[in-house]
Amino acid sequence: MVAERNVMQLAVLGATGSIGQSTLDVVARHPERLRVVAVAAGRDVEGLVEICRQHRPAYAALDDPQAAREFEQRLRQEGLGGITVGSGEQGVAELAELAEVDAVVTAVVGAAGLASSMAACRAGKRILLANKETLVVAGELFMSTAAASGAEIVPVDSEHNAVFQALPADKRIDGNGVERIVLTASGGPFRDRDPDTLAAITPEQACAHPNWSMGRKISVDSATMMNKGLEVIEACHLFDLSPGRVDVVIHRQSLIHALVGYKDGSYLAQIGSPDMRVPIAYALGFPQRVESGVELLDLVAAGRLDLEAVNERRFPCLSLAYQALRSGGGACAVLNAANEIAVDAFLNSRLRYDLIAPVIEETLAEQGIVATPTDLESAREVDAQARLTAERAVIRQAE
C-alpha cells in the first residue's frame, strides 16, 4: 500500500540495467513527487556509485558480496559514506521490505529477481513489475501472496502495461466484457531470415533488436520469441486469463503494444513510441499521467501499423511456452530455467542459436510432471533441478 505522503519513495532493484536506467530517467523529471530511497544491482560497482551520486539513496545493495565491499569503499572515497550497504540475495530483498519504501521497481533480470519480488509482495508494497520471470516461475504464489498482503501490482512490461491502460478503472477482466487480449511481437531481428541459416547467428546479431534497446538476455528472448511466450504466461497470471484468451500477433513497428478485445466487437489499443519510459511513467504516476520525456508519436510519420500471424515453425519457443502453460504445475518454472541456461550458453558461445529451443524442449521432457511451487523454497528447488537438467542438455546438444 502506498503511504499517505506527497512524495512516493522508491526502491529500484536492477537500477544499473536498461529498465533501471529508464526508471531513474523518469524519476529525475519529477523530484516533487518521486524519490529514490534504495537501489540494488548485481555487481556493477561503478554504475551503482554513479546512481548514488545522482539520487542520494539512504540504502543500496549489491548481490555480489565482493562487489559490495568494493562499493562501500568507493562510496567513502566519493564522500557518500552515509549510505547503508547490503549484500547478497537477502541484502537486495531487504530493500524491498523497508518501511520507508512505498513502491518497488523490480528490474532485476531473470529468476534471480524472484526473492526480492516476493519480499516486496509479502510486505504489501506497490510493485512496478518489470521482472516477468517472477510470474513465470511462481505466478500462482506471487498472485496469491499479493491478494493476501494487499500488494498492488502495476505492470511495467510494455504489453501488459498496455493491457492495463486499455482496461476500465477497476483493471479487471471479469465483469467488463473482455473477450481476449492480444500481445504484439516485433518478430525480432530474424523475422525474415531463412530458418536454415540460424545456426550461424552470433550473440551480437541476436542482441540487435530492430526496435527496442534492452538488456542482452531479453534481447535474445525477443529474437527466439521466448519473450512473447514468457509474456503470455505473465498475462495469464496478471489478468487471470486462460491461455486460450491470450493471442500473439506480429507487429513489426512495435508501436501498438497490446489490444484488449471486448464483446461488443471493439478493440482498445495502447499506441506509442518503443521507449520503456512511457510504460514506466504510467506505472510511476498511476492513476495519474506524468511526463515521461517521450514525445507523442507522430502517427503520419509512423505511417504503417502492420499485423501478421506468427509462423510457429519459425518460432518454436512460443509453442513451448504455450505447452508449458497448458501442462500446469511447475512446467513454466522449468521452461524459464531451461531458457536462462540455454540463452546464457548461447551468449557465452557454448551453444548454437538454433539449439536454444531443442535444449528447452529436452529439459521439459526430461523433467516431466513437476508440482506447482507453493513457497519460495519449492520454487527454488524446481528452478535448481531444471537448471541441472538443462546444463546436461546443453552439453548433449553441443556435442
Ligand SMILES: NC(=O)C1=CN([C@@H]2O[C@H](COP(=O)(O)OP(=O)(O)OC[C@H]3O[C@@H](n4cnc5c(N)ncnc54)[C@H](OP(=O)(O)O)[C@@H]3O)[C@@H](O)[C@H]2O)C=CC1
Ligand atoms: N529492457 C527492457 O526494455 C524490458 C525489460 N523487461 C524485464 O525487465 C527485467 C530487466 O531487464 P533489463 O533491464 O533489460 O536487464 P539488464 O540486463 O539491462 O539489467 C539487469 C539488472 O539486474 C541486475 N542484476 C542482475 N543479477 C542480479 C542479482 N542477482 N541481484 C540483483 N540485481 C541483479 C543487473 O545488475 P548489474 O548491472 O550489476 O549486472 C542490472 O541492474 C527483465 O526481467 C526483463 O525481462 C521487461 C520489459 C522490457
Ligand SMILES: CC(=O)[C@@H](O)[C@H](O)COP(=O)(O)O
Ligand atoms: C519492451 C518490451 O516490453 C519487450 O518485452 C518487448 O516486448 C520486446 O520486443 P518483442 O516484441 O520483440 O518481444
Ligand SMILES: [Mn+2]
Ligand atoms: Mn514486453
